[in-house]
Amino acid sequence: MTLGETRRYDGERASSKGERAVVLGASMAGLLAARVLDDAYERVTVVERDSLPTAPETRDGVPQGKHVHVLLEAGRSSISDLFPGYGEDLVDAGALIIDVGQELRHYDEGGYLAPPARRMEMYCASRPLLETVVRRHLAELDGVTIRDNTQFVAYRTDADADRIDGVRVRGDDGLETLEAAVVVDATGRASRTPAWLAENGYGEPPVEEVEIDMVYSTLRVNRPEGDRRMPFVPQSAPRTRGGAAFPVEGGEWVVTLGGMHETDPPATVEGFLPYARELPVEDIETILASHEVVSDGVERYPFPSNRRVRYESLDRFPGGLVVLGDAIASFNPIYGQGMSVAALEALALHETLASSGDGPLGKRFAERATDVVDIAWQMAVGSDAAFEATDGPTPPGASMFDTYLSRLVRQAHTDPRLSEAFYRVVGMEVAPTDLLRPGTVWRTVTP
Ligand SMILES: Cc1cc2nc3c(=O)[nH]c(=O)nc-3n(C[C@H](O)[C@H](O)[C@H](O)COP(=O)(O)OP(=O)(O)OC[C@H]3O[C@@H](n4cnc5c(N)ncnc54)[C@H](O)[C@@H]3O)c2cc1C
Missing domain, CATH: 3.50.50.60 (FAD/NAD(P)-binding domain)
Structure with a gap:
């Protein structure tokens, strides 16, 4: 639901x-x-x-x-x-309201998602x-x-x-x-x-249980007032590295680098930049390279x-x-x-x-x-389930749907309507089946 x-x-x-x-x-x-x-x-x-x-x-x-x-x-x-x-x-306490179209830099399937057709907002704050x-x-x-x-x-x-x-x-x-x-x-x-x-x-x-062997490594860096960039590079099969820099209250970014299936993200502050450099785009690397680390060391979280x-x-x-x-x-x-x-x-x-x-x-x-x-x-x-090493029962039709979703995301690099449809599903506003509406299918499959 x-x-x-x-x-x-x-x-x-x-x-x-x-x-x-x-x-x-x-x-x-x-x-x-x-x-x-x-x-x-x-x-x-x-x-x-x-x-x-x-x-x-x-x-x-x-x-x-x-x-x-x-x-x-x-x-x-x-x-x-x-x-x-x-x-x-939340906002009174320092949270930010992000304009997804302007500030989120979401890289997936070889490109950035286009700004959605309508304004979409997201509250950003520490947990x-x-x-x-x-x-x-x-x-x-x-x-x-x-x-x-x-x-x-x-x-x-x-x-x-x-x-x-x-x-x-x-x-x-x-x-x-x-x-x-x-x-x-x-x-x-x-x-x-x-x-x-x-x-x-x-x-x-x-x-x-579906095993994914995910590990998160996180530190915080200084964020200049007014800089609200939010790069997001999720893991995407077969790439097991991913990361995000999430702007939060107090003028900071929470930077999380993650690895799946035996890909170990950095355990030290010094390891962050080299790991971020291996991501397909530079957004997180750029933030790490030019802003001071404000947390004491690195926090890790294994999620099997x-x-x-x-x-x-x-x-x-x-x-x-x-x-x-x-x-x-x-x-x-x-x-x-x-x-x-x-x-x-x-x-x-x-x-x-x-x-x-x-x-x-x-x-x-x-x-x-x-x-x-x-x-x-x-x-x-x-x-x-798109990762070969993922182990466990997968929902029926998952592979076919994932293939369709990959194509939809690639089309969403240039199609704001598809980008919006995708974010509404990811945000749990509507069910994934919503992406199978005729208009959306047409936009997805048309070259
Ligand atoms: C690394 C990581 C990143 C995540 N990122 C996101 C995200 O981006 N967005 C998102 O929506 N969710 C995220 N989640 C999930 C999110 O944290 C949880 O789904 C959310 O906290 C709801 O969990 P919960 O309240 O059921 O349990 P928990 O958050 O685990 O809380 C359990 C509570 O029970 C208490 N407790 C336990 N045992 C006892 C006891 N015997 N007596 C009294 N109290 C007890 C604990 O102290 C704790 O307060 C993430 C999870 C992880 C692990």
């Missing part, structure tokens, strides 16, 4: 479901889920292991926050629906700032409490483990039980819920695989449990989908809360969330 297929948020539609909801994890998925739970539960308690900084700083529980984080249009629009004024507050502004908005809701320095330890269940009715957490005062009508697991990719389900007789949910957990296919599912965010699916980060998928999932949770149906809330949500994950999965895994 894309932004275009998603019903707009309307808090009035959620009916009362119970006294307290507990959300595990105060990263993007947890914070956005808490927003929609606030409409249906008297209290929402968000439990976070980390100490949450008031300023936009990276933290241990979200180590990926040091790397480039693109907020796609589906995410920007959904978050702004959930928290009116989000975009304005900690994107998250901090969401957290500030959430904290304004009377029914929501965010408890940091509090670690989720275990689920509490009724006698038959049919229903999760609370959690055991460890905070400053030791172990404690929080009763809950629903517990939302937003603890990310390392979620322990699959193991818990297996131990408690539900069976382990099937996992799909696209991974999704098929909760929707379990025959039995406990009451009182919902799983979302990276805990159900995480994607090759170069496509910048994770936060936007989390935002669309929050809207899917809102729809699930607003509608009635048979079976546990978490199962009904998992079925609905599949539509969101499918779109992102198809795009990420479909593109990754």
